Amino acid sequence: MARVTIYSIAKRCAVSASTVSRAFTRPELVSAEVRERVLAAARELDYQPSSAARGLVTGRTETIGLLVPDITNPFFPPLVRAVQAAAARIGSAVMLVDSEESAAAEARLVETLRGRVDGVLVASPRSSSAALRGAARELPCILLNRVLRDLPAVVCDNTAALFDAGEHLYKLGHRTVALLGGPSASWAAARRSQAVRRWARGRDVRLVELGPFRATFKGGRTAGRALLETDATAAFAFDDLTACGVIAEMAGRGAAVPGDRSIVGCDDVLLAQTVTPGLSTVAAPMDELGQAAVDLLNRQIEAPGAEPSHVRLPGTFVPRASTGPVPA
Amino acid sequence: MARVTIYSIAKRCAVSASTVSRAFTRPELVSAEVRERVLAAARELDYQPSSAARGLVTGRTETIGLLVPDITNPFFPPLVRAVQAAAARIGSAVMLVDSEESAAAEARLVETLRGRVDGVLVASPRSSSAALRGAARELPCILLNRVLRDLPAVVCDNTAALFDAGEHLYKLGHRTVALLGGPSASWAAARRSQAVRRWARGRDVRLVELGPFRATFKGGRTAGRALLETDATAAFAFDDLTACGVIAEMAGRGAAVPGDRSIVGCDDVLLAQTVTPGLSTVAAPMDELGQAAVDLLNRQIEAPGAEPSHVRLPGTFVPRASTGPVPA
DNA sequence: TCACGATTTGCAATCGGTTGCATGATTCTG
């Protein structure tokens, strides 16, 4: 049972292979009658075009790469899903690559990806900007949640939402607030800290800066310990995972959330909804981010060398149970 | 700047294209001196073979598909990572596809995958066995965490670990235990329930069966409510996510875990470690599962029509804080 | 009736590798 190709279909329909090919790719060029016959035969034989053969001549793979530092981090799965949905809409598949947080692996992986994908979405907060620029020279490339002036990027801008979170705390009476810094190499961490600082400066709020802490549950526990040694009544955690660590640590030491301390997370991962108390956090518009990233990449693929445009989408503050009035 | 091909390298090294090709794919057939020259030139020109061209002639894409029902479910990311690592070891990339729980989408997706991948790993607890068999006819196919007699599969067998969990509860004094059933269409749910039932039968334990409940946090809350209406002092949840829902619901109703009820989850997802109290659960050997699945698939690809073999790897019970002595 | 344009189709080259077979060079064997 040999493979079904345009040739088998051609023979069966007594037309040439070119006609079969055209029936699929440029249907308006073949007569209605022949087109029908060809498509019917294809359906009947269960024909599936060889993407290799097509890719060889068109130079496109109809596949995009998605590079994430750690698929295990709950921030990424919703992003993966959004990217995938957006890619499917333009007929592309997604090749997922997890660099396991290793910048070295990342470079190697981009190398592997080259030739297998038309372009790549890089959601990589840590790898060096030189490496990223290098990657972008070899392959259309869109940055996710990170900007580099000369590379196109899609970012979630949490500034406004963090202001909202601050106002929320302020209204609850908090005047001394801790900022639990994220990894120093993380672009997002820098942006978030900056936003919080700016908010505090605009208010009569004393900001206690702690950290940096690792962006893990354990890092959160460490942060929780540090937080308890201050007199801050509320804290901004770098992300939800660390916020959960903070909450767990406080629970372990008999401090109540939000009774003794209010906690704000960031990202609105699944965890934020399932933890007790529900975590007040900042949600990113994942579907829009994924869609925008795929759009931008697609544009970059079709017109390489275009102006590197930036898209920034605002996050939204989601109040839940982890923030409450300042203790009496 | 034209693409770098074996021809550019051939010209540069004054050898034929075949020799260049062989320098990469069958280096032992090329003299050391020429091989070195070719490889050096390739490195210098930053040559990357066209996977399309290679795939066209070899018939292989060096890519495997991984079909998951919901990447957002915390059970899957570690599996994705393990599969990816195992695939990388044999030089394959992974094409991730999320069917978003839709069996219809699944069929369509397998169709898309055909021709782009050498084979596919299907981690799909719900789709119909007919659909799976259909997919397997078109493409080498390995089932993950589900068995169908005539298809190769890799499963995590939690039977022994659930026995261990049961014994753990028994030693803590529990004699009335609830079984919170998972989705009725889920193969894993059926297996788990069966294991728990078997354990209870072998002991003087009264088993209270509740459910089925949806395998979500909300489903867990529903289950929690149901649980509180019984006099069971401990419960097996279908998975960690529902267990978290149960815990949250109990917390909301002033029931303590493990003070009033002990809870056992399943899967040992990230959530299980970050929730308070830490969840006693059954962990699956993800890395081994991924490795085994990729191995099996690879064998299936290289020798289609081989005996469909099954691999079953045992999970392990991980006691944490959500299980404690029966209340006085 | 003929030439011309529009439409439909086929021919053949091409994409970038891989591989069976033939050839030439070299070494080994008796």
Add this chain to the structure above:
DNA sequence: CAGAATCATGCAACCGATTGCAAATCGTGA
């Protein structure tokens, strides 16, 4: 030292699609 065996290399076909160009067909207006 002839002949065989071994090794390195090149030639050319091939994988399955796409596509520029030319040919065939048809209708139409002059």
